Amino acid sequence: MCIGLEAISVHVPKHYLDSEDLAKANGVDPEKYRFGIGIRQISIPSPDEDSVTMAFEAARTAIQRYRIRREKIGMLIVGSETGVDAAKPIASFVHGLLGLPAACRTLDTKHACYSATAALKLARDWCAGTGKGRKALVIASDIARYEVGSPGEPTQGAGAVAMVVSDSPVLFRFDDFPEATYTRDVMDFWRPHYKSTAFVQGRLSIESYLSALEHTYRDYREQSGLSWRDFDHALFHVPFSKMALKGFERIFGIERERDPELDPENLTGYFERFTLPSLYGNIRMGNLYSGSLYLSLACLLERRGKAAVGERIGLFSYGSGCCGEYFSGTAGADAEQWKDRIGLQAGLSARKRITHREYLAFRTESEARIRNGSASSSLDRPDIFATNRPSFLGIADNQRLYCIPELGDELSVRQGEASRFRRTFAA
Numbered sequence: 166m167c168i169g170l171e172a173i174s175v176h177v178p179k180h181y182l183d184s185e186d187l188a189k190a191n192g193v194d195p196e197k198y199r200f201g202i203g204i205r206q207i208s209i210p211s212p213d214e215d216s217v218t219m220a221f222e223a224a225r226t227a228i229q230r231y232r233i234r235r236e237k238i239g240m241l242i243v244g245s246e247t248g249v250d251a252a253k254p255i256a257s258f259v260h261g262l263l264g265l266p267a268a269c270r271t272l273d274t275k276h277a278c279y280s281a282t283a284a285l286k287l288a289r290d291w292c293a294g295t296g297k298g299r300k301a302l303v304i305a306s307d308i309a310r311y312e313v314g315s316p317g318e319p320t321q322g323a324g325a326v327a328m329v330v331s332d333s334p335v336l337f338r339f340d341d342f343p344e345a346t347y348t349r350d351v352m353d354f355w356r357p358h359y360k361s362t363a364f365v366q367g368r369l370s371i372e373s374y375l376s377a378l379e380h381t382y383r384d385y386r387e388q389s390g391l392s393w394r395d396f397d398h399a400l401f402h403v404p405f406s407k408m409a410l411k412g413f414e415r416i417f418g419i420e421r422e423r424d425p426e427l428d429p430e431n432l433t434g435y436f437e438r439f440t441l442p443s444l445y446g447n448i449r450m451g452n453l454y455s456g457s458l459y460l461s462l463a464c465l466l467e468r469r470g471k472a473a474v475g476e477r478i479g480l481f482s483y484g485s486g487c488c489g490e491y492f493s494g495t496a497g498a499d500a501e502q503w504k505d506r507i508g509l510q511a512g513l514s515a516r517k518r519i520t521h522r523e524y525l526a527f528r529t530e531s532e533a534r535i536r537n538g539s540a541s542s543s544l545d546r547p548d549i550f551a552t553n554r555p556s557f558l559g560i561a562d563n564q565r566l567y568c569i570p571e572l573g574d575e576l577s578v579r580q581g582e583a584s585r586f587r588r589t590f591a592a
């Protein structure tokens with residue numbers, strides 16, 4: 166049975182910081198961020214956005230635009246490392262806000278940026294087995310945040326990618342090769358429960374990424390019998406776009422062992438052909454953590470349109486800590502199914518550039534809003550209620566409160582607990 170993606174949609178946060186503004190504020194040569202790291206802009210979540218609202222927005226877009234029948238969704242998994250509660254999964258909030266059927270399995274997966282790949286693989290196996298005929302909604306949603314002025318800061322980002330997995334893989338079909346996975350216990354990147362920013366050992370993280378790539382790519386190559394000549398595209402987990410180039414160099418080196426005719430002088434040309442077309446979104450949104458690889462996939466499909474039909478795509482997923490997996494698939498047969506539905510370009514075009522000062526204010530307000538008792542202060546902000554998007558209002562009585570737009574859209578979003586709060590407070 167062929168299993169794969171029936172839908173993919175991206176949620177792009179409404180604000181971004183230009184890498185040049187960040188470089189100037191940090192006293193760094195802007196060329197370093199732009200070319201040394203490969204970042205032009207980073208998505209900045211506003212204080213009323215969190216991993217729940219972003220996951221909800223991406224999923225709502227996917228369900229609406231691809232006309233997915235909600236009663237068919239029997240599994241919802243959110244891959245994230247920006248959990249909002251130690252016990253209650255993001256998936257549970259999203260399930261309620263979307264009004265999905267009660268007969269649905271909901272859970273979050275966690276292994277840093279690998280989490281959405283773990284979710285996708287679970288969903289694929291479920292669709293091929295006991296979930297037969299039903300659909301799984303998989304969402305990657307994250308906010309990448311490092312200390313102000315730290316080396317990781319220019320690689321920050323935020324956003325969500327929602328994917329519907331089913332036996333109708335009109336967008337992307339998973340290849341059925343044995344798994345090529347790799348795990349090693351390493352402290353390259355981590356975020357303790359008491360921190361909202363990550364710790365990272367930068368150089369170690371890069372080495373660890375490349376080592377996982379090398380192991381899984383060699384394994385994949387051996388098990389599948391394919392080499393890169395069988396591929397049209399090579400996609401990577403993209404913490405910053407220069408990392409994808411480093412990954413590509415590693416694969417190129419492995420291929421050269423068997424094919425000495427590959428000319429290292431042409432490495433850039435190969436990279437531009439195999440990988441660069443997928444990086445447009447990553448360069449403009451920064452690290453989406455769990456969603457980075459799938460942002461690349463969405464970007465590739467959106468930008469290539471009909472030209473992508475039938476093309477084989479290799480994907481490398483990496484999560485610090487660490488776990489890596491190399492796998493592949495083929496773009497679906499009907500580009501009309503994804504044209505205008507992915508939402509990346511439209512989301513990027515609708516964004517607003519903020520100043521460095523505003524970026525710092527957003528951070529402060531976001532920190533304030535995750536404290537118990539913060540919810541009442543957001544009621545002094547009428548602009549929040551004027552937005553047409555879901556909002557994280559803050560915390561009252563140790564519970565997170567969300568406001569969702571008034572009904573009226575075709576999805577007919579169910580009014581949940583959060584909306585009742587909204588009405589109470591607004592009265």
Ligand code: HMG
Pocket residue numbers: 194196197200201202246276277278279316317318319320353354365366367368370371374402403404405407408452454455483484485
């Ligand atoms: P850094 O120490 O500031 O940078 O941090 P650097 O000094 O190493 O310079 C970076 C590059 O810019 C170098 O190029 C410089 O030569 C170049 P490279 O040698 O790498 O090719 N450069 C310049 N280029 C042009 N003009 C200039 C200039 N100056 C320098 N004037 C680092 C870099 C990536 C370590 C930092 O940003 C960081 O810690 N980032 C976070 C960690 C990270 O993203 N690691 C990636 C692998 S781990 C991973 O992907 C998992 C992750 O997504 C988390 C998860 O799994 O959940 C992070």
